[in-house]
Amino acid sequence: MDKVTLSIGNRQWQGWQSVNITRSLGAVTGEYRISLTQKWRDAERLPIKEGMAVKVIIGNEVLATGYVAERLPSYDGKSINYEITCRDKTKDLVESSVLHASGEWKDINLQAMAKEICAPYGIGVVVETDIGAAFTTIRLEQGESGFELLERLSRQRGVLLTSDANGNLVLTRGSKSKLATRLELGKNILAARGRFSEDSRFNQYIVKGVADALDGWEPSQVSGNQVVIKDNLVQRYRPKIIITEEVFTAEGASRRGQWQRQRAIGQSFSSEITVQGWRMPDGQLWPLNRRVDVVCPIQELNHEMLISTVTFIEDDNGRVTVLNVVPPEAMDIPPEKAKPKDDTGWLSLG
Template sequence: MAEEIILKAGGNVYGGWTKISVTRSLEAMSGSFDLELTWKWQGNSGQYKAFMEPIKQGEACIVEIGGERVITGYVDDWVPSYDEGQVIISVSGRDKTSDLVDCSIDMASGQFNNQTLTQIANTVCKPFGIKVIVNTDVGAAFPRIQIEQGETPHELLSRLARQRGVLLTSDTLGNLVITRRSKQSAGVSLILGENVKAARGRFSYRQRFSKFKIKAAGAAFGGNWDSAPLSSVGGISAEVTDTEVGRYRPMIIVNEEITTAEGAAKRGQWERQRSIAKSNTAEYTVTGWRIPQTGKLWNINTLVPVTDEIIGLDEELLISSVMFSEDDAGRLAVVSVVKPESFDIPAQVVKQTKLGGGEWSQ
């Protein structure tokens, strides 16, 4: 069944796009779209204006695939071009959460005291009209968080999420989602010689390190650190090793906030796992936007078994991003996969963590 991508904006519905790209990623706070339409010039500018003029940059919009919403956000760019025979209209945009990426936090106080990630996220998202969906435990409250001058909600929440080992992404309704990696199956396998049209792997050592040392200021009295004597406030450190890295490659990270030993450990464990994700990736191109076995659109944060003798994969992997495209090459989905543990903190990694306190060791 042929499915059309439509853009709803300015009270109108636009279809017939000749070039399409819609991307959702577990690693991005905002989904995005790029649509292009070629309109053959018929010598009637009034007809053209009546068709395209209502689309305005900054306009609220919705993108749907076969009646299923995939983007809720705004039109970023409206790019018209033409020659003697045709007009080409390009429209691009992102989820509502794009405002969290672009804009600065404007708060009189400039800090949060003894608040959880959920509370902080709700506070900074409220002025933008963005709802926060929490699908996981976000951990303990932060003793004190200072907003940097000009810092965006994305920058603030990302540095806090790293300390709690959680992911920040968006859903198809434009909400901010705080989550962890899923154990849900995609209901399909990617198999060389069957449903894989093309593939590309990347396995790198550039982002791998033998150990991650997190250094941070800590407070013995938790949320009451301001009233604690100076002698009780000291340095906290956590060290996480990566036994897969054989040579000496240390990475020292200075934590941005006052934290606990547990918080420093979580940050180190998370940095180790994310380095694995950045260093071991593969993307698979398949025909069509939906999974034949389920009829559902390919979706991020789902598990898919991969059998690929050329790239050397025979394991269950996590879908980290999906790009739906259509052009002269046909209707395709590009599915990016990573090791599931790269978005998780396995028990073995916790065992490989050493904690320190008092003066920072060198």
């Protein structure tokens, strides 16, 4: 069985009784909670401090690179427990504010912007998809974190922000790659819990422009501009107005509306599926951002889904992997300029 190792400096720590490792396509930083319980006579003080650089390794595979974020030592009359929480290097992008002399950038694309924001933290940037055109003007909001800034820019380009095993920031989209293994009730699904909701779904997303006088735009020129993205699977009248964060263009507003619609799909239609062990039949760890066939009559699922979150768990009941799957449409924003479709594939609220 694969050992879970925390590699900190020149030391490697193993023998953890409880492990919970989560990576999510919808989150830029993963979280890893690991605990060790020892009897008093066997206990040793762990020289692990918050802020230390750490790698989380399963077997011989590096799963995450980051920092020790929190320590929770506790004890009773019989034993001592050490619980360690680690987070990806990208945690600093989420928690720290951006410092910039002018607070404004001109004619810069998402990749260049991400590299500039990530550089002070020693975080690399990996681009896996088309990032679209350069932004005419970007303005920093007071106190805004690096992630908040990059996330609002990524919405305009239909790009997802996540992290990889080496702690890099990754600019990506929902993968087209599909696993040979499928998830099927009565075969490899141990447990499942679906969420099928109409909350946060609207029949139309109306994206409007905002004035930017410094770029020669007058309010009267901008206020009338709008793009409407429809979700025909929402039958009732439910409009949602969105103000675009950049100077209005039809393409940018269209992509912004599609991003909002697709994320709403992912939030309202998902399934949490538990399988035995941490590896697929081919020996690979269950991956993030891969398509997989799901066959589950109880949830009325017989579709290709996308793995949006992976959680590796070990406790007294053994090892399991919890996979959150969503419709591929939820993470699929077209990278090229095209007239957006009004439907959302096979997805239906029934």
